[in-house]
Amino acid sequence: MVKVAEKTLEIDCTRRTTSEVNKAIYAGLERGQSVMVRNPASRHNLGVGINHPGKVVFDGNVGYFCAGMLKHADVEVRGNCGWSVGEDMMSGSIVVRGNASAAAGAAIRGGILVVHGNAGPRTGISMKGGAIIIGGNVDYMSGFIMQKGVFIICGNTGEALADSMYEGKVYVRGKVAEFGNDAVTAELTAEDKALLRDLLTKYKVAGIPKPTEFTKIVSGKKLYNFNMKDYELWRVAL
Amino acid sequence: MCGIVGFMYKNGAKAVPLGNRLSAMAGILGSRGLDSTGMALYGKLGRDHLVLRAQLAAESGEEGEAKLGRLRDRVGRFATVDKAIWTRNLARVEMSGVEKPDDLDLIRRITKAAEEADDIQVFSIGTSMEIIKDTGGAEELHVYNVEKFQGTHGLAHTRLATESIVNTCYSHPFWARPFADIAVVHNGQLTNHNILRRRFQQRGYDFLTTNDSEVIAVYIADKLLHGKTLEEALTDSITELDGTFTYLVATSDSLGFAKDRFATKPLVVAENDAYVALASEEVALAPVITSNTKVYEPTARSVRTWSR
Numbered sequence: 001m002v003k004v005a006e007k008t009l010e011i012d013c014t015r016r017t018t019s020e021v022n023k024a025i026y027a028g029l030e031r032g033q034s035v036m037v038r039n040p041a042s043r044h045n046l047g048v049g050i051n052h053p054g055k056v057v058f059d060g061n062v063g064y065f066c067a068g069m070l071k072h073a074d075v076e077v078r079g080n081c082g083w084s085v086g087e088d089m090m091s092g093s094i095v096v097r098g099n100a101s102a103a104a105g106a107a108i109r110g111g112i113l114v115v116h117g118n119a120g121p122r123t124g125i126s127m128k129g130g131a132i133i134i135g136g137n138v139d140y141m142s143g144f145i146m147q148k149g150v151f152i153i154c155g156n157t158g159e160a161l162a163d164s165m166y167e168g169k170v171y172v173r174g175k176v177a178e179f180g181n182d183a184v185t186a187e188l189t190a191e192d193k194a195l196l197r198d199l200l201t202k203y204k205v206a207g208i209p210k211p212t213e214f215t216k217i218v219s220g221k222k223l224y225n226f227n228m229k230d231y232e233l234w235r236v237a238l
Numbered sequence: 239m240c241g242i243v244g245f246m247y248k249n250g251a252k253a254v255p256l257g258n259r260l261s262a263m264a265g266i267l268g269s270r271g272l273d274s275t276g277m278a279l280y281g282k283l284g285r286d287h288l289v290l291r292a293q294l295a296a297e298s299g300e301e302g303e304a305k306l307g308r309l310r311d312r313v314g315r316f317a318t319v320d321k322a323i324w325t326r327n328l329a330r331v332e333m334s335g336v337e338k339p340d341d342l343d344l345i346r347r348i349t350k351a352a353e354e355a356d357d358i359q360v361f362s363i364g365t366s367m368e369i370i371k372d373t374g375g376a377e378e379l380h381v382y383n384v385e386k387f388q389g390t391h392g393l394a395h396t397r398l399a400t401e402s403i404v405n406t407c408y409s410h411p412f413w414a415r416p417f418a419d420i421a422v423v424h425n426g427q428l429t430n431h432n433i434l435r436r437r438f439q440q441r442g443y444d445f446l447t448t449n450d451s452e453v454i455a456v457y458i459a460d461k462l463l464h465g466k467t468l469e470e471a472l473t474d475s476i477t478e479l480d481g482t483f484t485y486l487v488a489t490s491d492s493l494g495f496a497k498d499r500f501a502t503k504p505l506v507v508a509e510n511d512a513y514v515a516l517a518s519e520e521v522a523l524a525p526v527i528t529s530n531t532k533v534y535e536p537t538a539r540s541v542r543t544w545s546r
Contacts (some may be wrong), residue, residue: 041521041524042519042520042521042523042524043521044521061524061533063519063520063521064519080503080520080533082519082520082521083504099534099535101504101506101535102501102502102504118535119502120501120535121500121502121537121538131395137537139501139537139538140499140500140501140538141500148384156540158501158537159499159538167357
């Protein structure tokens with residue numbers, strides 16, 4: 001059933017294919033409506049390819065690749081996410097009220113992904129811009145080969161955090177199980193603190209912790225150019 | 239990709255609908271692999287009973303019944319055969335009057351006798367566990383009446399073959415020969431399964447296939463035989479098994495999982511006071527998640543067990 005109200009379009013996923021749901025979302029946004037998606041029932045590929053401003057809410061758990069390749073819109077998931085939420089996001093925002101599974105925010109180039117719960121392994125893998133904020137913990141190899149952007153983790157991390165990162169900044173409030181190759185700590189600057197304060201306050205993540213509670217992690221840049229002196233690092237990194 | 243499913247009712251001795259739950263979950267996970275589908279179902283048998291499940295291929299009903307008769311005779315050398323049925327390519331033989339039903343040597347001898355003629359392959363022998371598997375999707379198991387199976391806990395698997403050929407013997411779940419009631423379903427690939435299998439063979443273990451996942455079943459059962467708890471065995475496997483894996487193991491009264499350090503193979507757990515359900519994807523758990531169900535995803539290197 002599609003109910004067209006004045007301002008909000010309500011889409012029930014029951015008995016509709018994912019393709020039908022997504023087309024209805026695009027159409028609603030183009031008409032200037034907000035979209036409420038009911039009964040997502042952990043289904044995959046919901047909200048993929050949204051390319052229009054507006055507000056989209058998934059009223060429950062979603063499956064893999066939710067809101068992938070997102071542009072412009074503000075998406076909220078009132079539940080948990082499967083793998084790769086917001087993969088390749090270009091702009092807009094995604095707020096997940098529950099937990100996210102593996103590869104959340106993989107390869108995003110812009111926009112912001114906020115997960116209030118925990119996120120799985122390989123969160124923010126190959127980030128190319130934008131921002132990711134995780135209220136809880138992240139698992140193995142999060143921030144792997146990060147190239148640009150901001151990655152804030154309010155909880156603890158798994159092993160190999162930010163392995164082989166090129167650029168960008170990672171901020172961790174909790175315990176780092178293991179630093180990845182060439183991921184090194186750096187001093188928090190006034191600019192870092194302002195950024196953390198602004199983002200955490202805006203999205204009200206993890207009770208809005210103080211910026212000074214975070215450790216900053218950046219690339220040691222030893223993997224930029226091969227150096228025989230760093231042979232051991234290269235051997236492990238490759 | 240493969241889909242794995244586990245389910246356990248936590249309380250009560252009464253057998254409850256199990257096959258229909260596993261069947262529905264496996265049906266949804268058909269999206270992760272349709273090469274074959276299988277289940278390990280834990281039901282209720284008499285105290286001195288054993289049940290054997292095996293592949294028995296036949297061109298005609300007559301040939302099937304004849305082979306079943308001969309299987310019945312061979313198994314009958316060790317126990318009283320109460321019931322023997324044959325459906326499509328699978329045989330089920332229920333025995334009673336078995337003094338020590340979980341005796342490894344007895345189960346070895348029954349397996350050998352069953353397999354010595356008519357190209358029969360034993361899928362499982364258990365005091366409560368039965369493995370039913372076939373090529374194709376979950377609907378291929380309807381013919382074996384799995385939906386009507388009443389039980390306490392079980393495993394299911396939908397396979398997308400990576401390590402070995404597609405046929406019924408190489409389908410999951412895998413039984414840990416010759417341990418009654420121990421079965422495994424696995425998503426991933428092991429890289430050290432050949433060396434492990436050779437070591438187990440040198441110690442007298444017998445394998446039905448060259449599949450990597452069958453080795454996990456024997457690996458865990460052997461640890462239990464040597465006094466480890468299920469949780470300890472699963473924890474050891476995180477470092478001793480090489481490759482990628484998330485697997486589930488079930489015994490007569492327990493269910494557990496292990497997830498490797500790379501965490502490349504998914505698993506979602508849904509648990510409440512009445513039951514625990516595990517599946518590769520949450521979409522398969524959606525029918526059993528209620529408002530009081532806790533849903534979470536295990537982290538890398540984690541194990542957990544449940545017992546009834």
